[in-house]
Amino acid sequence: MTLGLSPDDLLVLLAVGRTGRFNTAADDLGLNHTTISRRISSLEKCLGGRVLVRSSGGWELTDLGRQALSAAERIEAAVNELALDSTGQQQLDGVVRVSATDGFSAYIAAPAGAAVRRRHPRVSVEIVVATRKASQIRSGLDIEVVVGKPQVHRAEAVHLADYALGLYASREYLRQNAVPENAEDLAEHSLVYFIDSMLQVDELDLARKLTVSMREAVTSTNVFVHIEATRAGAGIGLLPCFMAEQHDDLIRVLPAHIEVRLSYWLVARSESLRRPEVAAVVTALRETVDRKRSQLLGSPGTNEALSPESNDAGR
Incomplete structure (x- = not known):
């Protein structure tokens, strides 16, 4: 030395x-x-x-x-190596900070954090919600989960999973309005989605182009607002399937015409990934993603759209 x-x-x-x-x-x-x-x-x-x-x-x-x-x-x-538990296993300790989108944070990162806590009670997992591109400087963060393949400097980027966006509307909305039969019919409806001027993720912006004919209804930087506004009948929402299909009152619209496939990527410094507690969180994230992979991609047959004959528009 x-x-x-x-x-x-x-x-x-x-x-x-x-x-x-x-x-x-x-x-x-x-x-x-x-x-x-x-x-x-x-x-x-x-x-x-x-x-x-x-x-x-x-x-x-x-x-x-x-x-x-x-x-x-x-x-x-x-x-x-000197800090072993009664079974001779290493006791992990420390704080792991994860940044992810709101949907991923709630449905993937939160249960993954709970799994880490069960295995390693002395590890704390902090989840910071953000929908943005990968940071070039990951100050104060151990792990970032972003949408779309990132371009990063002095960091590792690992593909976690693909997920799907689809159009959804509430049952009541479809009873009161003409049910779209094709993509052209969407021009008669309003869209619930992100605020265009505040969207930082290119892939989410490209998804909007599939619904360019739709005027904006309620928009927000938070996907949970999209869900609730759609459930309340504000319009048709372009929503993550794994979130929308948690709600029986939401119906998938035009699944054969409109679907967007996006991807979640994990980004971290190499030195962070070498920390045992960070590695434990990455493992839990992968396990949770694997368990929910089919939900992430959505099931077009889960929520069947109402037939045009069943709506009440014009009555």
Whole structure:
């Protein structure tokens, strides 16, 4: 080991390298920002170079920093080997922060987090809801789940699952309005979907183009608002099938004409994925996705549309 190099300084670098922020690392380690800064400065003096550089979204590791972080991971692993439970298994501990869309957060990330807690009671899972492109700087996050294949820098992107969007309307709405028989008929209806000017995800924006003839009704940045507005009869919603089909009062409209296939991707720093507690969350996410794969793709026959003869429009 380099003369004067402190293992504690390396573990501080490990915390900063994983979160990209001094404040977050300080909270995780029970230190203050000044101590974190002093430890990093001491480490850089010992190593003779910069281990971190400031970027627009936080702190990034230099090449020297990544070498030092590898050494820090070996120190952490050695310490963790001493923390075994009564069965001789390693006790995982720590906080894992996951960012995902609202639908994925509720139906996939939440049950996955519960599974992690059952297996590893000392691991906390924090779920941050966001519908956006993958961040180039994942400061303060361990895992991101985004829609569409991301272009990322110094991170790994892994395909999790495909899912489907379809058109849905409430039973009452279809009784009061003409049931669409083809895509051209959609021009007579209003759409419940995202706010166009605030949509940051290209794939979700492309999905809107399939319903370009429809005027907007109730729009929101939150897919749960889409669901409830559609159930309330605001219009026809372009909804994730795995969410819409949780509600018996929603009917699939034009399943043979309108369906959008999108994909969920998991993004994380390599150093984050090497953390046992992060790996445990990734495993739980994969297991939950596998268990719900058929729901994600939807079942056109689950909610059968009303026939035109059964609606009350014009009465």
